[in-house]
Amino acid sequence: xxxxxxxxxxxxxxxxxxxxxxxxxxxxxxxxxxxxxxxxxxxxxxxxxxxxxxxxxxxxxxxxxxxxxxxxxxxx
Amino acid sequence: xxxxxxxxxxxxxxxxxxxxxxxxxxxxxxxxxxxxxxxxxxxxxxxxxxxxxxxxxxxxxxxxxxxxxxxxxxxxxxxxxxxxxxxxxxxxxxxxxxxxxxxxxxxxxxxxxxxxxxxxxxxxxxxxxxxxxxxxxxxxxxxxxxxxxxxxxxxxxxxxxxxxxxxxxxxxxxxxxxxxxxxxxxxxxxx
Numbered sequence: 001x002x003x004x005x006x007x008x009x010x011x012x013x014x015x016x017x018x019x020x021x022x023x024x025x026x027x028x029x030x031x032x033x034x035x036x037x038x039x040x041x042x043x044x045x046x047x048x049x050x051x052x053x054x055x056x057x058x059x060x061x062x063x064x065x066x067x068x069x070x071x072x073x074x075x076x
Numbered sequence: 077x078x079x080x081x082x083x084x085x086x087x088x089x090x091x092x093x094x095x096x097x098x099x100x101x102x103x104x105x106x107x108x109x110x111x112x113x114x115x116x117x118x119x120x121x122x123x124x125x126x127x128x129x130x131x132x133x134x135x136x137x138x139x140x141x142x143x144x145x146x147x148x149x150x151x152x153x154x155x156x157x158x159x160x161x162x163x164x165x166x167x168x169x170x171x172x173x174x175x176x177x178x179x180x181x182x183x184x185x186x187x188x189x190x191x192x193x194x195x196x197x198x199x200x201x202x203x204x205x206x207x208x209x210x211x212x213x214x215x216x217x218x219x220x221x222x223x224x225x226x227x228x229x230x231x232x233x234x235x236x237x238x239x240x241x242x243x244x245x246x247x248x249x250x251x252x253x254x255x256x257x258x259x260x261x262x263x264x265x266x267x
Contacts, residue, residue, distance in 0.1 A: 005226045011266035012253045017221045019256075019263060020206075022199055024222045028109035028126055029119070035105060038127055039098040042134045049135060 082146035090137055097137075101130050104147060107223060108154045114206060114218045115158040117165075125161055129154040148232045155215065155233050162211070205255050213248035220245055 009017065028034055082103065088096035108129050113122035133140075133153050140149050187195070206214060212234075219230045230245075231238045256263040 005228075013249050015263070015265050016249060016252055016256070019202055020217070020221050022195070023110065023114070023203075023218075024224075026106070026110050026113065028105045029123065031102075031105055034123070034127065035098055035101045038101050038130045039094055041127070042097060042131060043094055045131065045135070 080142070080145045083142060086137065086140065086142070086146055089134075097134055100146070100150075104150055105130070107147070108150065111151060111218055111223065112154050112158045114203075114214060114222070115155070115211065116162055117207075121161065122158075125157050126154070129157050132157065144232050145229070148229045151219075151229075152233045152235070159211065201261055205259065206252070208255065209248065209251060212244060213251055216241060216245045217248045217252060221249075 082100060085096045085100050085103075089100065105126060109122055109126045112125045112129070113119060116122050116125060129150070133150050136153070140146065206217070209217070215234060216230060219225045219233060220227075225233075227238045227241050230236075230241045234241065236244070253265060256265055
């Protein structure tokens, strides 16, 4: 929080903030294991995703080309 | 101009360094989990959505322009992921955290077992009340009064003007105070 954001709170608002404080101490369960799992998933997803994007791009280009051909024949 | 300690890691991750990305996950996994956990129904969902958030961020990293802190950008993805999930699931997140999950999630607590139990019960009651608020109010309350984020950062995360964030936060606090005052449980709220 920056100084310009500092705000006068009513006593009730101060109390709410104090009541909510314990939630700020929560941690992701099994954090280290989760982190490894996320990195592992990211590692194998990256090439798969790139391949899918490449296939999608090629498919779109092919579709676009075919569309142009079909329209060209229809117009003739 | 701002200095963001995450920028070197973001650049390294963009260059293909997965260890750098892992460090970013390590830095921000808890805040992402906390924010998502207050928006969805259960701890288990929050854990899964935390993972989804980081994977989405990883695959979209090229779109991050570095104009705002990485944390804001990441929390915006987390917020949107949670909102989409709740909308698709078609239910309001009003279920309290399960005791076991809460026990694991919270840091080691001091006091007798009875004190710990009482604190846990209190947190669960409070969580239920918090999750009874509308999503927009709950979001600003979580981002400001739990995470201590600036108005600017909250505005970026929720895609709302700063003025709207301030107004929303004021109404959210008032609503929450009313809810707690009208509760049979004594929250010791001053008048």
